[in-house]
Amino acid sequence: MxxxxxxxxxxxxxxxxxxxxxxxxxxxxxxxxxxxxxxxxxxxxxxxxxxxxxxxxxxxxxxxxxxxxxxxxxxxxxxxxxxxxxxxxxxxxxxxxxxxxxxxxxxxxxxxxxxxxxxxxxxxxxxxxxKGCLFGSFDHDIEPLEEYLGPLMVDHVGGLLDKPIKILGYQRQRIKANWKLYPENIKDAYHGSLLHEFNRTFGLSRLTQVAGGYMDEKHRHSILFQFSGSDSDEVALRAYREAGVQRGELMKLNDYDMVRIIPENDKGMSTRVINLFPNGFFHQIANTLAMRKLRTLGVDEFELTWTLFGYEDDTPEMTEHRLNQANMVGPAGLISMEDGEALELVHRTTKTAQNEYAVIEMGGVGPIGDRDTRVNEVTVRGFWAYYSQLMGIAPEGAEQ
Ligand SMILES: [Fe+2]
Structure with missing residues (x-):
């Protein structure tokens, strides 16, 4: 694939x-x-x-x-x-x-x-x-945009775009991997505190937090969310030790400003990562906000553009805070930088294993649905189920 x-x-x-x-x-x-x-x-x-x-x-x-x-x-x-x-x-x-x-x-x-x-x-x-995000389709008979997005995405993306925005800047990167690995990565709640060293070291994102992976009814779009402060350091450390993931004590940042969350929406989620099938993404990580879009460049490469934004009524301090937090995202972001590397590792090594299958069973097999945990890959299966419908192809033994 x-x-x-x-x-x-x-x-x-x-x-x-x-x-x-x-x-x-x-x-x-x-x-x-x-x-x-x-x-x-x-x-x-x-x-x-x-x-x-x-x-x-x-x-x-x-x-x-x-x-x-x-x-x-x-x-x-x-x-x-x-x-x-x-x-x-x-x-x-x-x-x-x-x-x-x-x-x-x-x-x-x-x-x-x-x-x-x-x-x-x-x-x-x-x-x-x-709400100010422009979408295009080559199919002039496609369903209206809001119907395509569905109520869950209308709620969350709509919430992020609820007032006039201000563009803060761009980041752009090319990743030498198949484009589908990116929506998979964005829908994969499981890797966030395992792959990402910054999250692990400082205990910022952890699988013990109140969190979830939700989808629209066609399972094509997804949102991963978490609430920081919803678990204790003690519970997290115990869980990661028992899981055999090396994690002694959490390190403390001398200056927490870059990860500090200034409450600004009624959802209260510390992180929201959204995928709008097929090429769109939104994130809210603490107070850094961005729209990301993907461009395919053949089977082996894709380009990602990050459009960072804030709101027109932000104070200069809030703009400064959002820009400071932008250090967490993008090609060299303290949280995002490992994703490109992980995707390239998968792409490189699957080249010589073209008749093998991946195992995507975290969160359980069976019917696809929402899960209130981040130890979960069901959203990734949601992507493939919808992809399979559009493409008219399905693996052997798949339920139709
Ligand atoms: Fe990641």
Missing amino acids: YHDPEIYALEQERIFKGKAWNILCLEAEIPNPGDFQICHVGDTPVVVNRDEDGKVYAFVNRCAHRGAEIVREPRGNGTDHTCIYHAWCYSRKGELTGVPFRRGANGKGGMPASFEPKQHNLQTLKVESF
Whole structure:
């Protein structure tokens, strides 16, 4: 599942270009008419931009003439988009508006009289916004976005986007592993305090805390959450010792400011990590907030963009606090840095074991459902169950 190029090609068609809403960007990134940003849906380059009417449009970033990438800047502002190759020009809606020397020069050459620019507009995506997060789909008949997200995601993602946000910055990384290992990692509550040394050393995230892994009814999206302070150091130390995980005494940070939680939402969860199938992610880790999006780069690599944000009404101190806490996340984040490494380890070694199976049974086998524990991988099975439905493939012996 991680290495077959035919499966990868099918995923592009049935998932990214199929019945799925993909995160494009945040509205706060393109607030004014003419603002644009480039992004990717699977491996297809896309331009998302705001027109004079205030509406957002998205289209494939590939010239109708010879297929060159049209917009090359990551973001900017413009009245239209011109391809550098032969200067074909497109509107913000992706309509072909200009073909230089269409009628030739000095009465010679040019396009045939039958050439109709309207037939060469760029392929558009259906675009919808959920509380300022812009999603796109190649399937113009897809269910409405809020229905796709479902009540659980509407509640949590909606909560994070409940007031005007302020973009704080970006982090970007490439991981040499199959893209599916990333939603798996995000849905895997089990590894958080085992893989991540920072969490382990200072006892920040632990499997003894009140926590859970919940899904939407189709099991395609997920949220992992935990409440810090819901267990005692003594209970945690005993549990980790009994589990045979090396953990003597917890070390103490001299300055707790970077992990300090300033209460700001009614959920009271110290961490929430959300996956919106197929390419979107949100996190709240203490007070650091981000939207993450994934771009596929072949079977062996993917790119992850982290868009860190706060709120427009944050005090300068709160902004400073969120930026300080951003040290926990991203490619070199004190908590996130090991994920890329773990995924590359899996990807590398499964290359030579292509007929083997992984064991994903933490949290129990049988029907897929929510669990009130982080010793749990049922959410990972949820991903595969929905993936299997969309792809029309299932392992031997799977229940249909
Ligand atoms: Fe992790």
